[in-house]
Amino acid sequence: MNEFVKSFVPGGPVMSPDELETAIRAVGAERYHDKHEFHKLLHGGKLNKGQVSAWALNRYVYQEAIPRKDAAFMSRVHDRELRREWIHRIHDHDGKVPLEEEGGLERWLILTDGLGLDRDYVTSMEGALPATRYACEAYVYFVREQPLVVAAASSLTELFAPSIHRERIAGMLERYDFINDPEMEYGKRRLNQAPRDATFALEFVKKYAKSRYIQEACVNAVRFKCNVLWAQLDALHLAYVHGMIPPGAYRPEEV
Amino acid sequence: MNEFVKSFVPGGPVMSPDELETAIRAVGAERYHDKHEFHKLLHGGKLNKGQVSAWALNRYVYQEAIPRKDAAFMSRVHDRELRREWIHRIHDHDGKVPLEEEGGLERWLILTDGLGLDRDYVTSMEGALPATRYACEAYVYFVREQPLVVAAASSLTELFAPSIHRERIAGMLERYDFINDPEMEYGKRRLNQAPRDATFALEFVKKYAKSRYIQEACVNAVRFKCNVLWAQLDALHLAYVHGMIPPGAYRPEEV
Numbered sequence: 001m002n003e004f005v006k007s008f009v010p011g012g013p014v015m016s017p018d019e020l021e022t023a024i025r026a027v028g029a030e031r032y033h034d035k036h037e038f039h040k041l042l043h044g045g046k047l048n049k050g051q052v053s054a055w056a057l058n059r060y061v062y063q064e065a066i067p068r069k070d071a072a073f074m075s076r077v078h079d080r081e082l083r084r085e086w087i088h089r090i091h092d093h094d095g096k097v098p099l100e101e102e103g104g105l106e107r108w109l110i111l112t113d114g115l116g117l118d119r120d121y122v123t124s125m126e127g128a129l130p131a132t133r134y135a136c137e138a139y140v141y142f143v144r145e146q147p148l149v150v151a152a153a154s155s156l157t158e159l160f161a162p163s164i165h166r167e168r169i170a171g172m173l174e175r176y177d178f179i180n181d182p183e184m185e186y187g188k189r190r191l192n193q194a195p196r197d198a199t200f201a202l203e204f205v206k207k208y209a210k211s212r213y214i215q216e217a218c219v220n221a222v223r224f225k226c227n228v229l230w231a232q233l234d235a236l237h238l239a240y241v242h243g244m245i246p247p248g249a250y251r252p253e254e255v
Numbered sequence: 256m257n258e259f260v261k262s263f264v265p266g267g268p269v270m271s272p273d274e275l276e277t278a279i280r281a282v283g284a285e286r287y288h289d290k291h292e293f294h295k296l297l298h299g300g301k302l303n304k305g306q307v308s309a310w311a312l313n314r315y316v317y318q319e320a321i322p323r324k325d326a327a328f329m330s331r332v333h334d335r336e337l338r339r340e341w342i343h344r345i346h347d348h349d350g351k352v353p354l355e356e357e358g359g360l361e362r363w364l365i366l367t368d369g370l371g372l373d374r375d376y377v378t379s380m381e382g383a384l385p386a387t388r389y390a391c392e393a394y395v396y397f398v399r400e401q402p403l404v405v406a407a408a409s410s411l412t413e414l415f416a417p418s419i420h421r422e423r424i425a426g427m428l429e430r431y432d433f434i435n436d437p438e439m440e441y442g443k444r445r446l447n448q449a450p451r452d453a454t455f456a457l458e459f460v461k462k463y464a465k466s467r468y469i470q471e472a473c474v475n476a477v478r479f480k481c482n483v484l485w486a487q488l489d490a491l492h493l494a495y496v497h498g499m500i501p502p503g504a505y506r507p508e509e510v
Contacts, residue, residue, distance in 0.1 A: 067338060072330035074345070075323045075395065080360055083322060084352045087345060090329070090338070097339045105335055140330065144399075 015215050017206035023215075024153070024202070027222040028160035033229040034167070038237040043167055045175025047240075050252025052176060053115045054240045056108075057250055058132045058232060060122050063108045065136035067093040072144040073151055085200065092193050104193075107186035114183040127250030131235035135228045142224060146217070149208040153218035154225045156205065158198035165190050270470050272461035278470075279408070279457070282477040283415035288484040289422070293492040298422055300430025302495075305507025307431060308370045309495045311363075312505055313387045313487060315377050318363045320391035322348040327399040328406055340455065347448050359448075362441035369438040382505030386490035390483045397479060401472070404463040408473035409480045411460065413453035420445050 015023065033039055041047050042055060070089045077083050095103025112122045121127060143151040165187035172179045209215045239245045240252075270278065288294055296302050297310060325344045332338050350358025367377045376382060398406040420442040427434045464470045494500045495507075 064333065064335075067335075068330045068332070071326045071328075071332075071338075073326075075327035075330055075399065077323070077326075078319065080319075080322075080349050080358075083326075083345070083349050087342070087349070090342060094335050094339050094342070103335075144330065 012212060014210070014212045020206055020209060020215050020218065021202060023219045024156055024205070024222050025159060027219060027226060028157070031223065031226040031230060032157065032160045032164075033226065033233055034160070034164045036230055036233040036237075038233040038241065039164075041241065043171040043175075045171065048252075049115065049176075049178050051240045052172075052179070053112075053117055053252060054250055055236055056112050056115055057117055057122055058128050058236055060105075060108055060112060061125050061128045061132045062136050062229075062232060063093065063105055064123075064125070065140055067105075069140045069143040072140055073148075076144070076148060076151070082204075089197060104186055104189065107189060111179075111183040111186060114180065115178065126248070129235045129239055129246065129249050132232050135231040135235075139225065139228045142221070146221065147214065149205055149214060150217045150221045152201050153205045153209070153221040155201045156198060156222050157225045157229065158194040159202065161194040161198070162191050165194070267467060269465070269467045275461055275464060275470050275473065276457060278474045279411055279460070279477050280414060282474060282481060283412070286478065286481040286485060287412065287415045287419075288481065288488055289415070289419045291485055291488040291492075293488040293496065294419075296496065298426040298430075300426065303507075304370065304431075304433050306495045307427075307434070308367075308372055308507060309505055310491055311367050311370055312372055312377055313383050313491055315360075315363055315367060316380050316383045316387045317391050317484075317487060318348065318360055319378075319380070320395055322360075324395045324398040327395055328403075331399070331403060331406070337459075344452060359441055359444065362444060366434075366438040366441060369435065370433065381503070384490045384494055384501065384504050387487050390486040390490075394480065394483045397476070401476065402469065404460055404469060405472045405476045407456050408460045408464070408476040410456045411453060411477050412480045412484065413449040414457065416449040416453070417446050420449070 038055075042052065047055070067090045070086060070093075074083050074086055074090075077086065091101070091103070093104040095101050095106055109119055109122065113119065125133065139154070142154055146154070169184045169187045173181065173184060205218050209218045239249060245251055293310075297307065302310070322345045325341060325348075329338050329341055329345075332341065346356070346358070348359040350356050350361055364374055364377065368374065380388065394409070397409055401409070424439045424442045428436065428439060460473050464473045494504060500506055
């Protein structure tokens, strides 16, 4: 365990903004989902097409929750400037009408299309693992209910996202012949979007998390969010690596 | 009472979409806030500048709740197309960065500026009546918690809004020498925005409110929303016509 994390004992002194940032970044080293076994199999080219499809189809549930959690956040913000800043996240995922930009969800569906999954089946989320849905919905509820600065902190896994996207794009294109360039467009776009969002949210958290109590809650929010991501890979691993697919969930051989 | 409303007994047969529209429109005739005594005083030029200021300052609380209730609505919508349609409502109120459009809240603040109210005082909402804040927050919670079609129905007071804006603009410009053209910009813009939004929401409600139970809930949602508006004028009337201003609320002579 990182030395700083070890020293991060509840009830300690108020952290400086930079110490808070260090504590938040340490959570990534501790438990970001790039350390999960399923992630290693996925990026290392060790999965078959059905397993990659299961991942993409379940991950759609997470993608679909993101604009809703951002709207839930905005529904609690009284500061117009902050809402005006935050709203681009919804557009980033949903796109805009008239379509200046298709949006992240559309790009994710291009990946599931490429894997041969039916769009209506994917967007219905019927084949997704129940554990995936609970984890994603827990994120929406967390953002709706926690103090605003803590809710904002839960988005800070974006600090760790660019490296995973970079690795995923390279690894999957190289190692899976059923994955091509257009299907990796989602990750490529996030390489620019995630750092912008993470920088803004990190500054917000550093500015407003002033008491030790709230600072700890912010660090724990990043842990919570890492757990949301980790739980999704756990569920995928049991179902599609160990083969314990629950009733009603996507079965690769049947689609 | 309108004949149709009289015949609208709970537990009757499923309404056709047009019957549902008639029932919804009848709510406006029954209890839209253009029938409130305070409204008549306001539009009839019977209030002094302090009373108009109290109205504008309290009404800011309502304006401020609108983009949050729209975000609350979006946080519950799984249909990307619907979110993409709905999001313009937030932009209509908040404006956009970079500023292509200042937005409705800014236009409302131009009115309160014109009345000589301090912007920080207005946006802090400290001088607003507690009853105003409860009513506006009840609207946000209603939209967050009710079935989606019922939540959408609660926006349908917009069907009745253009006539009130038209009357307000003409009446207030003519009858108050402390109100000028720029201050009425909010209402002028809503003359175009409200019908667009109302048409979309009405079609949505007519399409998805299929059972009698949900249809009644939709009609009651419009009643609920009318009550939210009415309760605000009740609170203003007691405080600023009868002079029973609660502790901490805006007192015209002191600002």
